[in-house]
Amino acid sequence: MSPEAGFAALAATWPAAATRDLGPVRLRIGAGGGARVSAATLEGPFDQDDIAAAEAAMRGEGRAPLFMVRTGEAALDATLDARGYAVKDPTVILAARLAALDAIPAQAHWPPGAAQRALWAEGGIGAARIAVMERAGGPKAVLHHPGGCAFVARHGEIAMLHALEVTPAARRRGTGRALMAMAAGWAHEQDCAWLALAVTRANAPARALYAKLGYEETAAYHYRSAPA
Incomplete structure (x- = not known):
């Protein structure tokens, strides 16, 4: 990609x-x-x-x-x-070919329900970011699993995952892996070729998980903020 x-x-x-x-x-x-x-x-x-x-x-x-x-x-x-x-x-930006990923049927729907909104809110993803999801055109879905949820949307042959959130109690219990496999399942249903996501370099645990799942860096960016 x-x-x-x-x-x-x-x-x-x-x-x-x-x-x-x-x-x-x-x-x-x-x-x-x-x-x-x-x-x-x-x-x-x-x-x-x-x-x-x-x-x-x-x-x-x-x-x-x-x-x-x-x-x-x-x-x-x-x-x-x-x-x-x-x-x-x-x-x-990390990406993997769908053919190389584990996939399971997605528990997916749109729009997000109260449970997903509450879970995201606990992680700092509030109404303004949910409004971003609502603006996204094309196929999109909320993925949900006990203790976690994520947003996925399609652009061309790429499915992009955003806002993956797992509650503290559900961490290290396979919730993140399950959501990633659901994202791959949803992307297969949408006839995508790639699944991609963005993650900060500082988030070492997430990057380690994605590397184990087969994701590779395809691009990078950072912000530059003006002095006061």
Whole structure:
């Protein structure tokens, strides 16, 4: 799976409330849904004036400038570093071919029920992030298992998993593995070729689990936040 395909699936299955292009910079309104749906991205060649215009636009909306820097964007990264931007949340996109994954029939439905909303809320995934899920177009589902749930959506041949949450009491009991196998089962039903997800580099336990299941890094990104 190419980095470009991974980023396209990430944007389509976890969409911003609104976007607009200002020169080569795509600005996003996240409506409280987190950095992934709020960060600006580079969509073409740029210069310092383009960055300054994007900064002014974001400050004009009452928020600090925030950019997502993706695989292959070393020039943008260096430019933002020189302007004093700090690195935030280095993240990897992992993917595996469905043919290589264990899959089980998915306990899936849409929209999320009260039990899933409550479980997500305990993990800090509130109404604004559920609104992100609601905005996602195309096939999508909530996966549920005793003590855990997740959101999965399709973009082209890629199924992207988001918001996997397991209660503390259900951890180390196979709940995460079961949800991953359900995600693979759902992706098979949708005729996908890949199952992918994003995870922070700091989340070592999750990355270890995904590596054991056969997922490999296909792309990476981090955020750059402006100085106060």
